[in-house]
Amino acid sequence: xxxxxxxxxxxxxxxxxxxxxxxxxxxxxxxxxxxxxxxxxxxxxxxxxxxxxxxxxxxxxxxxxxxxxxxxxxxxxxxxxxxxxxxxxxxxxxxxxxxxxxxxxxx
Amino acid sequence: xxxxxxxxxxxxxxxxxxxxxxxxxxxxxxxxxxxxxxxxxxxxxxxxxxxxxxxxxxxxxxxxxxxxxxxxxxxxxxxxxxxxxxxxxxxxxxxxxxxxxxxxxxxxxxxxxxxxxxx
Numbered sequence: 001x002x003x004x005x006x007x008x009x010x011x012x013x014x015x016x017x018x019x020x021x022x023x024x025x026x027x028x029x030x031x032x033x034x035x036x037x038x039x040x041x042x043x044x045x046x047x048x049x050x051x052x053x054x055x056x057x058x059x060x061x062x063x064x065x066x067x068x069x070x071x072x073x074x075x076x077x078x079x080x081x082x083x084x085x086x087x088x089x090x091x092x093x094x095x096x097x098x099x100x101x102x103x104x105x106x107x
Numbered sequence: 108x109x110x111x112x113x114x115x116x117x118x119x120x121x122x123x124x125x126x127x128x129x130x131x132x133x134x135x136x137x138x139x140x141x142x143x144x145x146x147x148x149x150x151x152x153x154x155x156x157x158x159x160x161x162x163x164x165x166x167x168x169x170x171x172x173x174x175x176x177x178x179x180x181x182x183x184x185x186x187x188x189x190x191x192x193x194x195x196x197x198x199x200x201x202x203x204x205x206x207x208x209x210x211x212x213x214x215x216x217x218x219x220x221x222x223x224x225x226x
Contacts, residue, residue, distance in 0.1 A: 047214035056212040088152055092207045095166045096154035
């Protein structure tokens with residue numbers, strides 16, 4: 001079973017700053033079946049990135065994903081007020097696995 | 108539009124059982140694998156189980172293996188989760204989720220149903 005470890009646990013930034021979130025897999029991820037989700041309080045998760053680097057439908061281009069193998073990154077180029085939330089990485093080849101999440105909070 | 112609507116949650120005593128249902132609409136249900144994902148209060152997302160499009164293949168998280176059973180009825184476009192021997196650690200919002208593979212970058216989650224295991 002592949003384990004996903006996200007870092008940092010919490011990221012304190014100001015609007016307009018760049019956010020860089022990391023997701024490390026315990027084994028190499030085949031097929032780049034790696035996704036990123038955003039979740040705000042009281043809401044269901046929202047898909048941002050799939051296939052490690054493809055933006056989901058309707059996602060602004062300030063969100064980008066990169067990486068392969070065991071190391072993946074989600075970058076938010078300039079944080080908007082609505083981007084402060086919890087972010088999860090996910091392996092979606094069967095079965096699924098989620099990272100423990102990174103909270104992006106306002107500094 | 109795609110709709111997934113979970114039901115069957117509630118308060119249940121430890122050791123008892125509960126069955127969740129998730130009728131689906133707006134897409135060809137019988138062509139997608141389906142998942143259950145849960146989220147305990149204030150915690151992260153935890154994958155629970157997956158069932159293949161035809162129901163032949165199933166996989167479970169270690170935390171629920173032997174206690175939970177995922178199933179589907181493609182004639183009714185409905186996903187199920189039978190939960191037995193429930194413990195307090197199973198308290199969570201349970202989401203029905205369509206598989207991502209072949210989804211073209213679109214994810215679909217139900218609104219979730221809360222299961223509370225408490226005496």
